[in-house]
Amino acid sequence: xxxxxxxxxxxxxxxxxxxxxxxxxxxxxxxxxxxxxxxxxxxxxxxxxxxxxxxxxxxxxxxxxxxxxxxxxxxxxxxxxxxxxxxxxxxxxxxxxxxxxxxxxxxxxxxxxxxxxxxxxxxxxxxxxxxxxxxxxxxxxxxxxxxxxxxxxxxxxxxxxxxxxxxxxxxxxxxxxxxxxxxxxxxxxxxxxxxxxxxxxxxxxxxxxxxxxxxxxxxxxxxxxxxxxxxxxxxxxxxxxxxxxxxxxxxxxxxxxxxxxxxxxxxx
Amino acid sequence: xxxxxxxxxxxxxxxxxxxxxxxxxxxxxxxxxxxxxxxxxxxxxxxxxxxxxxxxxxxxxxxxxxxxxxxxxxxxxxxxxxxxxxxxxxxxxxxxxxxxxxxxxxxxxxxxxxxxxxxxxxxxxxxxxxxxxxxxxxxxxxxxxxxxxxxxxxxxxxxxxxxxxxxxxxxxxxxxxxxxxxxxxxxxxxxxxxxxxxxxxxxxxxxxxxxxxxxxxxxxxxxxxxxxxxxxxxxxxxxxxxxxxxxxxxxxxxxxxxxx
Numbered sequence: 007x008x009x010x011x012x013x014x015x016x017x018x019x020x021x022x023x024x025x026x027x028x029x030x031x032x033x034x035x036x037x038x039x040x041x042x043x044x045x046x047x048x049x050x051x052x053x054x055x056x057x058x059x060x061x062x063x064x065x066x067x068x069x070x071x072x073x074x075x076x077x078x079x080x081x082x083x084x085x086x087x088x089x090x091x092x093x094x095x096x097x098x099x100x101x102x103x104x105x106x107x108x109x110x111x112x113x114x115x116x117x118x119x120x121x122x123x124x125x126x127x128x129x130x131x132x133x134x135x136x137x138x139x140x141x142x143x144x145x146x147x148x149x150x151x152x153x154x155x156x157x158x159x160x161x162x163x164x165x166x167x168x169x170x171x172x173x174x175x176x177x178x179x180x181x182x183x184x185x186x187x188x189x190x191x192x193x194x195x196x197x198x199x200x201x202x203x204x205x206x207x208x209x210x211x212x213x214x215x216x217x218x219x220x221x222x223x224x225x226x227x228x229x230x231x232x233x234x235x236x237x238x239x240x241x242x243x244x245x246x247x248x249x250x251x252x253x254x255x256x257x258x259x260x261x262x263x264x265x266x267x268x269x270x271x272x273x274x
Numbered sequence: 275x276x277x278x279x280x281x282x283x284x285x286x287x288x289x290x291x292x293x294x295x296x297x298x299x300x301x302x303x304x305x306x307x308x309x310x311x312x313x314x315x316x317x318x319x320x321x322x323x324x325x326x327x328x329x330x331x332x333x334x335x336x337x338x339x340x341x342x343x344x345x346x347x348x349x350x351x352x353x354x355x356x357x358x359x360x361x362x363x364x365x366x367x368x369x370x371x372x373x374x375x376x377x378x379x380x381x382x383x384x385x386x387x388x389x390x391x392x393x394x395x396x397x398x399x400x401x402x403x404x405x406x407x408x409x410x411x412x413x414x415x416x417x418x419x420x421x422x423x424x425x426x427x428x429x430x431x432x433x434x435x436x437x438x439x440x441x442x443x444x445x446x447x448x449x450x451x452x453x454x455x456x457x458x459x460x461x462x463x464x465x466x467x468x469x470x471x472x473x474x475x476x477x478x479x480x481x482x483x484x485x486x487x488x489x490x491x492x493x494x495x496x497x498x499x500x501x502x503x504x505x506x507x508x509x510x511x512x513x514x515x516x517x518x519x520x521x522x523x524x525x526x527x528x529x530x531x532x533x534x
Contacts, residue, residue, distance in 0.1 A: 029390040109374030112351050268353040
């Protein structure tokens with residue numbers, strides 16, 4: 007608990023003294039903190055969780071199944087999973103966000119998009135811990151990290167705007183159609199298996215090259231592996247496609263939410 | 275008289291009941307192309323009023339008369355029907371004792387979140403922090419999760435934060451000092467009336483006519499979504515009391531049907 011505070015509080019000092027930015031940050035921080043609130047180990051769980059996941063994958067795929075087709079399969083899997091999990095968590099959270107933050111919307115005039123920004127930031131704080139665990143284990147497994155890892159910033163930004171845009175679109179649809187949750191659950195499964203998380207994304211690309219335009223995570227996860235596991239630069243064509251996808255999603259999200267969200271409280 | 279900070283003209287609000295919102299129903303409606311009987315409820319009808327800077331404006335009406343809907347519309351969380359004109363200048367905040375506390379967070383975190391919601395920067399909250407805790411008499415419980423608080427402690431804390439709110443216009447929803455035990459009730463009412471109300475623009479919804487009479491300069495009377503009156507406090511209260519009297523006499527004059 008207090009560890010989280012000591013790590014996250016100083017960030018406030020870096021922000022300009024601005025009520026809106028502070029509120030976004032505080033809501034994100036608190037949201038993140040709540041997950042580890044009553045636990046003795048607190049923040050340690052944020053690191054233990056991904057580390058134990060990788061250990062389990064390692065045991066199952068490398069020891070039990072002796073799958074040698076892909077080197078370091080546990081890490082290969084986790085590199086994809088951690089980005090995908092962030093996306094699925096963001097979008098699932100977004101659909102209940104207006105309801106859970108109703109008390110704010112009703113009592114104060116502020117930009118409701120702030121809520122979605124802070125929810126996404128809070129998921130990305132979790133992602134940050136996953137990434138720390140991931141890179142730590144990368145080093146333990148003897149992978150060497152090159153300067154290409156710095157592209158991670160670009161990839162994370164890309165994922166962030168996709169998450170935020172998709173959250174806004176889903177939340178807006180959710181206002182009018184309540185059972186979008188079930189439909190989205192199916193969409194998430196489809197997305198999961200077309201992102202090349204359990205296998206190489208190239209397999210999909212060979213048969214259906216168009217998928218790179220449909221599912222941005224296909225390319226994002228391939229690039230993530232390139233920069234962190236294979237000491238390569240990302241595929242720039244794919245990077246640009248993904249970035250355009252992200253920017254379009256983001257703009258559409260903001261536009262749709264601004265235009266159609268005014269019935270949110272009424273239809274709740 | 276100064277510029278009005280809130281100006282409402284020809285405000286209407288219709289709610290649609292039976293607004294089904296599942297995929298199945300949406301598809302069905304599209305296929306059948308029949309308007310599934312939409313029940314319209316006119317929650318507010320032709321409301322017109324102005325509130326000026328520094329004014330203490332009361333809104334009274336019985337339950338279901340549209341008071342909360344009106345506040346929601348002013349806050350912008352509900353949109354009024356087309357053709358309604360609402361002009362408001364300045365930042366608005368709604369104060370209600372039901373305001374959000376997250377039970378799993380400590381008093382400290384809740385103060386920061388609520389303070390931020392109420393328009394304070396973290397720096398300002400830092401300055402006010404001890405004052406808020408002192409006033410709420412919660413010095414020993416700063417880092418305790420709010421879910422462990424008694425309801426009295428909770429409302430004390432809420433009040434202590436709320437009086438520091440920074441905004442141009444306050445919408446007060448049944449919020450008026452006097453919470454907690456006897457001593458705190460006295461203290462809070464005093465602070466509220468002596469320092470908080472001073473010079474602020476306030477829209478006040480309350481059932482307590484005594485408070486309305488004491489503080490308000492003008493009053494708006496709503497009944498079943500219609501505006502009955504807007505003007506002098508005493509006349510408004512008189513009218514409001516008559517509403518009840520009329521209803522009671524109606525009930526009395528209609529003897530219960532004997533059952534056969």
